[in-house]
Amino acid sequence: MSTTTSPTGSATAGVATPGIMESGAVESGGVRLRGITQRFAPAGAPVLDGIDLDIAPGEFVCLLGASGCGKSTLLNIVAGLQDPTAGEVVVGGSGSALMFQEPALFPWLTASRNVELALKLRGVPRGERRGRAAELLHLVRLDGAADKRPHELSGGMRQRVALARSLAQERDVLLMDEPFAALDAITRDLLHDELERIWKQTGRTVVFITHNVREAVRLGQRVLLMSSRPGRIAREWRVDVTGERRIEAPDVSRLAIEITNDLREEIRRHAH
Ligand SMILES: Nc1ncnc2c1ncn2[C@@H]1O[C@H](COP(=O)(O)OP(=O)(O)O)[C@@H](O)[C@H]1O
Numbered sequence: 001m002s003t004t005t006s007p008t009g010s011a012t013a014g015v016a017t018p019g020i021m022e023s024g025a026v027e028s029g030g031v032r033l034r035g036i037t038q039r040f041a042p043a044g045a046p047v048l049d050g051i052d053l054d055i056a057p058g059e060f061v062c063l064l065g066a067s068g069c070g071k072s073t074l075l076n077i078v079a080g081l082q083d084p085t086a087g088e089v090v091v092g093g094s095g096s097a098l099m100f101q102e103p104a105l106f107p108w109l110t111a112s113r114n115v116e117l118a119l120k121l122r123g124v125p126r127g128e129r130r131g132r133a134a135e136l137l138h139l140v141r142l143d144g145a146a147d148k149r150p151h152e153l154s155g156g157m158r159q160r161v162a163l164a165r166s167l168a169q170e171r172d173v174l175l176m177d178e179p180f181a182a183l184d185a186i187t188r189d190l191l192h193d194e195l196e197r198i199w200k201q202t203g204r205t206v207v208f209i210t211h212n213v214r215e216a217v218r219l220g221q222r223v224l225l226m227s228s229r230p231g232r233i234a235r236e237w238r239v240d241v242t243g244e245r246r247i248e249a250p251d252v253s254r255l256a257i258e259i260t261n262d263l264r265e266e267i268r269r270h271a272h
C-alpha cells in the first residue's frame with residue numbers, strides 16, 4: 001500500500017502542506033501526530049502542548065472540547081494549513097480535505113458548479129465534471145438542487161453541497177470543523193444520519209470537531225476530550241453502542257452524561 005503523503009496533491013487545491021512529511025509508516029487514510037506543540041506568543045502557556053495521536057485508516061474520531069481550547073488549531077495543523085511550533089504530522093495517502101461551519105460556497109455558482117470547481121482543481125477533465133458532480137450531489141441527497149444557487153438553498157442543503165465539494169477533493173481524510181454547529185437540531189440529526197452513511201459508503205477517515213457532547217457520541221467510534229491551556233488530549237472513550245445509534249438512544253445518553261461531567265470538570269479547572 002502506498003504510504004506517502006502527497007504535498008503536490010494538496011498543492012492542486014491551492015494549499016501548501018508544511019509540516020506534513022513523507023513516511024513509510026502511516027497507511028493511506030491514517031494520521032499520526034507526535035509532540036504537536038503550538039505557541040502563538042513566546043511567553044505563556046502553549047495553545048497545544050505535545051499532542052500525540054494516531055488515527056487509523058477509516059476511523060471516525062470526534063475531537064471534543066470547550067471553545068478556545070485549540071481544536072481548530074489542531075485541525076488546521078493536520079490539514080497542513082498551519083505549521084506547528086514543534087512536532088510531526090503525517091497524513092497517509094492522498095491527504096486531507098477540510099470542511100467548516102460556514103459552507104463558504106461561491107454565491108454566484110450553482111451547487112453543481114461549486115462541486116465542479118473542486119473537481120477542476122483536482123484536474124478532472126472538463127467533460128467528466130458535470131457527471132461526477134451529479135454523482136456527488138446524489139451521494140449527499142441533493143439531486144434536483146444541482147442548478148440552484150446557494151441563496152436558494154437551506155442551511156442544511158448548503159452544508160450538503162459543502163460536503164459534496166469536500167468529497168470531490170478525493171482525499172482519504174475528511175476534516176470537519178464544527179460543520180453542523182449553525183444548523184437547527186432537526187436538520188443536524190438528519191445530517192448525522194447522512195454523514196454516517198457516507199462515511200460507511202466511502203471508507204473515508206473522518207476527524208470531526210464539535211463542542212457538542214451528544215453529537216460526538218452519536219457519530220464517533222472514538223471521542224477525544226481536549227483540555228484547555230495547555231491543549232492536550234485529556235481523555236478518550238471508545239464508543240460501543242449496540243444497535244442503531246440515535247442521539248436520543250439510552251447508551252448514547254449515558255456516555256454523553258459521563259463525558260459531560262468530565263468536560264465540566266475540565267472547564268471549571270480553567271475558569272479562573
Ligand atoms: N493565529 C492565531 N494567533 C494568535 N492566537 C491564536 C491564533 N489562532 C488561534 N489562537 C488562539 O488559540 C486558542 C485556540 O483557538 P482555536 O484553535 O480556534 O480554539 P477552538 O477551535 O477550540 O475554539 C484561542 O485562545 C485563540 O485565540
Ligand SMILES: [Mg+2]
Pocket residue numbers: 071072073177
Ligand atoms: Mg474552532
